[in-house]
Amino acid sequence: MSTAATTETKPAPAAIEKIMVKVDGREIEVPRLMADWSGKLTPTTMIQACELAKTDVPHYCYHPKLPIAGNCRMCLVEFGTPALGPDRKPILNPDGTTKIAKSPRPAIACATPVSPGMEIYTNTPGVKQMREGVLEFLLINHPLDCPICDQAGECKLQEYSVDYGQSASRFVEAKVHKPKVVDLGPRIMLDDERCILCTRCIRFTKDIVGDDALGIVNRGSFNTLTAFPGKAFDNNYTLNTVDICPVGALTSKDFRFQMRVWFLKETRSVCTSCATGCNILIGSREEKIYRYTPRENDAVNGPWMCDYGRLNYKWIGRADRLKDVLVRNVGQASSLSHSQEKSETGRMPVLHSKVTWTAALSEIADKLKNAPAGSVAIVASARQTNEELWLISKLKAKLGAISDSISRTGAGDKLLVSTDKNPNTNGAQLTGVAANSMGTNLPKIADGIRTGKIRTLIVFGEDVTRHGIGVDLLGKLETLIVSDILPNATTELAHYLLPGCAHAEKRGTFTNTKGRVQKFMKAVEPPGDARPEWEFLHDLVYNVTGQDGFLTIEGLFNEMAQDVPAFNGLTWANLGDTGVTVKT
Amino acid sequence: MSFTVPANLEGEIDELISHYPVKRAASLMVLHAIQEHFGWISQEAVEWTARKLDLQPINVYELVTFYPMLRQEPMGKYQIKVCRTLSCALGGAYELHQHFCGKLGLDAHKHGPQTTQDGKFTVEFIECLASCGTAPVMMCNDDFYEGVSHAKADEILGGCK
Ligand code: SF4
Ligand code: SF4
Ligand code: FES
Ligand code: FES
Numbered sequence: 001m002s003t004a005a006t007t008e009t010k011p012a013p014a015a016i017e018k019i020m021v022k023v024d025g026r027e028i029e030v031p032r033l034m035a036d037w038s039g040k041l042t043p044t045t046m047i048q049a050c051e052l053a054k055t056d057v058p059h060y061c062y063h064p065k066l067p068i069a070g071n072c073r074m075c076l077v078e079f080g081t082p083a084l085g086p087d088r089k090p091i092l093n094p095d096g097t098t099k100i101a102k103s104p105r106p107a108i109a110c111a112t113p114v115s116p117g118m119e120i121y122t123n124t125p126g127v128k129q130m131r132e133g134v135l136e137f138l139l140i141n142h143p144l145d146c147p148i149c150d151q152a153g154e155c156k157l158q159e160y161s162v163d164y165g166q167s168a169s170r171f172v173e174a175k176v177h178k179p180k181v182v183d184l185g186p187r188i189m190l191d192d193e194r195c196i197l198c199t200r201c202i203r204f205t206k207d208i209v210g211d212d213a214l215g216i217v218n219r220g221s222f223n224t225l226t227a228f229p230g231k232a233f234d235n236n237y238t239l240n241t242v243d244i245c246p247v248g249a250l251t252s253k254d255f256r257f258q259m260r261v262w263f264l265k266e267t268r269s270v271c272t273s274c275a276t277g278c279n280i281l282i283g284s285r286e287e288k289i290y291r292y293t294p295r296e297n298d299a300v301n302g303p304w305m306c307d308y309g310r311l312n313y314k315w316i317g318r319a320d321r322l323k324d325v326l327v328r329n330v331g332q333a334s335s336l337s338h339s340q341e342k343s344e345t346g347r348m349p350v351l352h353s354k355v356t357w358t359a360a361l362s363e364i365a366d367k368l369k370n371a372p373a374g375s376v377a378i379v380a381s382a383r384q385t386n387e388e389l390w391l392i393s394k395l396k397a398k399l400g401a402i403s404d405s406i407s408r409t410g411a412g413d414k415l416l417v418s419t420d421k422n423p424n425t426n427g428a429q430l431t432g433v434a435a436n437s438m439g440t441n442l443p444k445i446a447d448g449i450r451t452g453k454i455r456t457l458i459v460f461g462e463d464v465t466r467h468g469i470g471v472d473l474l475g476k477l478e479t480l481i482v483s484d485i486l487p488n489a490t491t492e493l494a495h496y497l498l499p500g501c502a503h504a505e506k507r508g509t510f511t512n513t514k515g516r517v518q519k520f521m522k523a524v525e526p527p528g529d530a531r532p533e534w535e536f537l538h539d540l541v542y543n544v545t546g547q548d549g550f551l552t553i554e555g556l557f558n559e560m561a562q563d564v565p566a567f568n569g570l571t572w573a574n575l576g577d578t579g580v581t582v583k584t
Numbered sequence: 585m586s587f588t589v590p591a592n593l594e595g596e597i598d599e600l601i602s603h604y605p606v607k608r609a610a611s612l613m614v615l616h617a618i619q620e621h622f623g624w625i626s627q628e629a630v631e632w633t634a635r636k637l638d639l640q641p642i643n644v645y646e647l648v649t650f651y652p653m654l655r656q657e658p659m660g661k662y663q664i665k666v667c668r669t670l671s672c673a674l675g676g677a678y679e680l681h682q683h684f685c686g687k688l689g690l691d692a693h694k695h696g697p698q699t700t701q702d703g704k705f706t707v708e709f710i711e712c713l714a715s716c717g718t719a720p721v722m723m724c725n726d727d728f729y730e731g732v733s734h735a736k737a738d739e740i741l742g743g744c745k
Contacts, residue, residue, distance in 0.1 A: 215642040217649035222695070228641040229627060 016041070022119040023053035030114060037065050037207075043113035046120050047075055050109060055122055058131060058160050060138075060246045061198040062110035065303050067207055069199050070111040072138075074160070076130045077109045078102070082117040090117070106130060131164040139169065141176045141221060143193045151248030153261040157196065176221045184226075185233030187253050187307055188242065195225045195249035201241035208304065209415065211235045225249065236306045236417065243293060243303070252291070254311055259283075259290045267523035268295060268577055270510055272383060272503050273309040274412075275420035277512035279578065280305060282313075282504050282523040289313050289504060289524060297578045300516060306417050313504070316524075320487055322499035323528025325360045326352035352497065357529065361536060364496055365543030367456065367479055368399060377445040377454045378403035379469070380433050381461030382422035384533060385508030386517065386567075387553065389424070389431040390560040391537040392460065396433065398545045402448065404441035405434035406462050418513050423503075426511035426584045430566045442468050449473045456481070460533065461500065463488035483533055499530035506532035507553045509575065511582070517570060518579035519557075587628030593621050597636065607637040611647055615654055624655040652696070652708075660699045660706035662744040665723045669712035675719030681709060683734050687741060705744070 016031040030049045033041040045068075050057045060072035082090040083101035091099040100119050106127070109120070121127065138157065146152045178192035197216060202225070206212040213233050216223050227233045242252045264283035271278040271292065278301035283291045292313055294305035329351060368376065380392045382405040396403045405428040412419035428434035435441040446469050448454035455478040457469075465471055466489070474480055474493045482494035491497055503510075505526040509519045526532070534556060542548055550556045554572040561567040566582045574580065589597070597617055601610040614636065618629050625648050634641040648654045664684055668677045684707045685692035688700050697708035715721045718730035724740055732740070 212640040213642060215646045217646055219650050219652075226642075228630075228645055231641065 019044075019114065019116040021049050021114050021117070023050055023055050024121060024123055025119075026053060028053045037063075037067055046077060046079065046107065046109035046112050046114055046118075049114045050077075050120060050122060057109045057122055058156075058163070059110055060156060060196060061200060063200055063203075063244055065208070066200060066203045066244070068111050069203060070108050072196065072198050073108060073134050074131065075109040076106040076127065076134070078106050078121040078124050078126055079112075080119045080121075081115060128164065131160070132166070135160055135164050136166060136170070138196050139165070140171050141178075141193065142196075143175070143191075145194075146248075149191075149194065149248035150251045150256045150261075151194075151245075155248055156246035178222075178224050179226075182226070184250070185238055187311070188233055188238050189251045189253050189256060190225065191249050191251070192224050192226075194247050195245075196247055197223050197225065198246060200244045200246070201225070201250060204241055204244060205233070205235065205238070208240075209235050209237045214241075236308055236413065237304060237415065239307045239310050240294070240304045255291045259285060264290060265523070267504070267521050269504060269520040269523060270423070270518050271305060271309040271312075272423040272510070273306075273312045273421065274410075275418040275422055275425055275513035276301065276416050277423055277510055277516065277518055278305040278309060278416060279518065280310075284504075284523045287524045289316055295577075299578060299581065300512065300514075300518070301416055304416065306413075306415075308417070315486065316502040316504055318486060321527045321530070322484060322487060322491065322497065323530055324354045324497075324499060325357055325529055326494070326497040327355050327360065327363075328352055328493075328495045328497075351492075352494075357531065357536060357539075360496055360498065361539050362543060364481055365540060368395070368540075368544050371399060371456050371479075373400040374402075375454060376401040376456040376458065377448060378433070378458045379442070379445065379460070379462055379464050379467075380405055380428070380458075382406070382408070382425045382428040382434060382438070383461050384424065384428075385503075385506075386424065386427040386431065386511055387508050387556050387560055388460070388533045388537055389427050389433045390564060391534060391541050391549075391556075392458075393431045393433050394541050394547070395458070395537075395544060398541075401458075402441055402445060402454075403433050403435075404445065405438050406442070406464075406467050407438040420513055423512070424510040426513065426515055427509075430511060430564055430584065431560075439467075445469060446473055449476055452476070455479070459483070459490055459494075461485070463490045465489040483536075485530075498533075498536060499526075499528065500533045501526045501530055505530070506534070508532075508534060509557060509579075511584070512579075514581060515566075515584040516579045516581045517567065517575060519572065519575045587626060587632055589618075589632060590621075593617065601637070608639060608643075611637060611639075611644060612651075615644070615648065619655060624658050652710075655697075657699075658703065659697065660704050662705050663697075663723075663725055664705060664707045664740075665710040666707070667711065667713045667715075667719070667721050668709040669716075671716035672712075672719040672721060677709075677720040680720050680722065680732055680734070680737060681707065683737055684741075687738070705741075 016033050018029045019032050020027055020029055030044050030052050034044045034048050036042040047057050047062060057075050059075040061069045062075060080100040080102040083099040085091045093099050098117060146158060180191050180193055182190040184190040202214045205214055213227050216225055218224050239252055242250045263285050266281045266283055269280050269282045271280050279295040279297040280292045281295045282289055292310045294301060294303055296303045376399040378396055378401050380389060408421040409419050410421050457477050457480050459482045461484055480494050481496045482491050483498040483500045484491050485500050485502055503520055504523045507522050509517050511517050538549055550559055557572040561570040570580055597614050600613045601607055604610045614633050615625060619625055630644045630648055631641045634644045666677055666681045682692045688705050690698040690707055697706050699706040713721050715730055720732050721730050722732050
């Protein structure tokens with residue numbers, strides 16, 4: 001039996017001593033040590049303590065997942081520590097409270113550790129003045145071109161200027177002009193006049209990616225962020241710099257000038273380009289996807305994602321998406337078809353004709369019910385969701401079918417990218433749809449078709465002609481039932497073609513390479529008659545097996561979790577936004 | 585453009601590097617040695633230095649662009665450096681600089697060192713030469729001049745053959 005599912009990603013660390021500090025007069029207990037950007041325990045900083053106290057400290061250069069630089073000074077706060085007498089004991093006020101010695105100078109909250117009894121003040125007139133000063137300084141050479149800047153709406157400079165900025169500039173001198181529209185790399189455009197020199201991008205590419213590609217050249221107000229002349233900023237993670245750049249200096253060539261960010265609807269989802277399953281937000285408007293951005297999940301991708309996965313969304317909106325439920329007109333296919341119907345031009349025969357879901361599903365169900373045991377085979381992609389694969393496994397059990405998935409591998413890296421390019425290899429395995437060693441049943445299926453033993457093939461989301469079951473073999477089948485998203489050689493030959501959905505168009509879960517079960521939500525509507533596979537699979541399973549299930553994804557997931565040992569104990573609700581790790 | 589470092593210079597550089605606990609610490613000394621030899625530090629020289637010190641070119645490029653004394657382009661045969669820190673500024677450094685630029689057909693308002701087309705003269709501002717009492721002061725190559733009037737400036741230019 002399975003072990004209980006767990007949300008823990010690491011063993012619980014040894015207990016860390018707690019200390020009391022005060023943030024704006026409120027006492028709060030904080031650990032003496034906290035994880036730094038690399039996960040190492042280091043003395044808790046003021047900014048971390050303020051975060052625990054739910055007090056916002058404005059900052060630019062500080063990023064919890066990057067080494068500390070302490071260069072922007074936006075996070076300056078005032079503070080005090082218990083005053084000590086000559087005996088090194090705290091001096092008490094007449095009322096018995098500890099006397100606090102206020103520091104005459106402020107400190108940067110991002111790089112200053114807290115000490116027991118420390119008081120941090122983030123809302124004094126002095127702190128406000130310092131923030132105003134820093135902002136005014138940062139804006140001296142800023143072009144103030146928000147109306148044409150892609151960052152507008154998610155810009156820290158804009159946000160803090162609303163809080164601490166002046167409505168009119170006191171700066172009358174000429175601004176320093178720096179390079180604009182700098183082609184920094186294949187996916188990144190840089191506007192040096194907007195850069196506030198926080199070095200986040202430099203630290204990211206150097207310390208997280210290990211590609212020391214960016215730097216600041218020249219001096220003083222001529223400081224300019226750049227790559228070495230002639231060297232493109234080009235690694236598989238460059239677009240993360242666009243996310244962490246607090247201003248609009250670094251922009252994504254793919255996204256710039258496409259859409260104002262405040263018009264985007266953000267949907268929690270998961271990247272499907274490899275088995276890592278980075279958590280993402282899908283930005284869409286009016287059923288069109290404009291971008292993916294990483295969604296922080298420390299158990300999976302932290303705050304990052306790779307450029308390849310981020311940009312691999314355009315296929316979802318392709319014009320040639322499968323939109324209709326089709327039956328094939330030629331061969332011994334369907335009573336629903338119009339044999340050898342002529343196309344509108346009167347020359348070519350129309351290969352497929354459009355039918356309704358109900359008609360197609362009930363005819364498929366009849367055929368499957370009458371299929372002799374062992375005459376059906378199933379190839380279902382490890383890109384389908386857990387729920388879909390589980391429904392397919394029910395069909396498989398009922399029909400006594402042989403089944404498998406198709407493995408997909410490629411180059412991986414040390415940071416995020418997995419060598420497994422299927423988002424749900426573990427799901428295909430845990431539901432028993434994939435062979436123990438994925439792909440080893442494919443030759444058996446091919447043989448079965450060749451010898452005539454297998455007469456019906458069900459394919460979900462794969463072009464089997466590229467995986468050893470060629471056009472000639474498909475031609476021998478009595479019935480070929482195919483569900484897919486985009487056309488390919490297999491969909492061409494389908495007797496029944498059922499248009500499915502991209503992950504962005506449905507809800508469901510994947511189990512990533514580390515066994516984390518993660519759910520994703522629906523961002524956009526599917527095109528035409530396309531339906532989420534789990535919906536029509538549910539109907540099909542009901543028609544074939546007579547077993548009724550749940551009509552909601554929540555109910556379906558919970559039922560699956562009870563049935564599949566590895567998923568025991570999971571519920572749709574307790575997956576939360578960041579998933580749960582199971583034993584695979 | 586091919587960039588080659590002669591064997592004796594490379595030997596000198598290797599020796600320099602050996603003085604430091606980590607190679608990166610030798611960056612400035614290596615750049616000085618290269619500039620001493622070639623007169624300026626080209627992009628190829630930056631890449632060569634980075635390879636030599638196990639760094640990325642951008643790391644060396646940051647240094648080269650930070651220090652104005654590290655030259656990113658060939659300089660004139662005669663380098664005229666006018667001090668413009670406070671005392672000299674009050675003592676007429678800007679007028680002196682303007683005077684040189686006017687004489688040599690250079691734009692006094694451009695940022696950084698300006699070199700004549702024939703490559704004979706470079707004029708630039710520098711910071712305090714620690715002779716504030718005799719402002720305005722300047723250097724022509726390694727020679728130092730105090731209380732430089734415009735007439736004296738013309739004399740200095742005249743001496744540059
Ligand atoms: S480009 Fe953006 S992230 Fe990089 S230093 Fe400038 S402001 Fe910071
Ligand atoms: S690492 Fe994998 S899951 Fe993450 S963004 Fe890249 S392709 Fe997607
Ligand atoms: S956030 Fe602390 S100095 Fe920049
Ligand atoms: S100010 Fe010119 S020498 Fe000091």
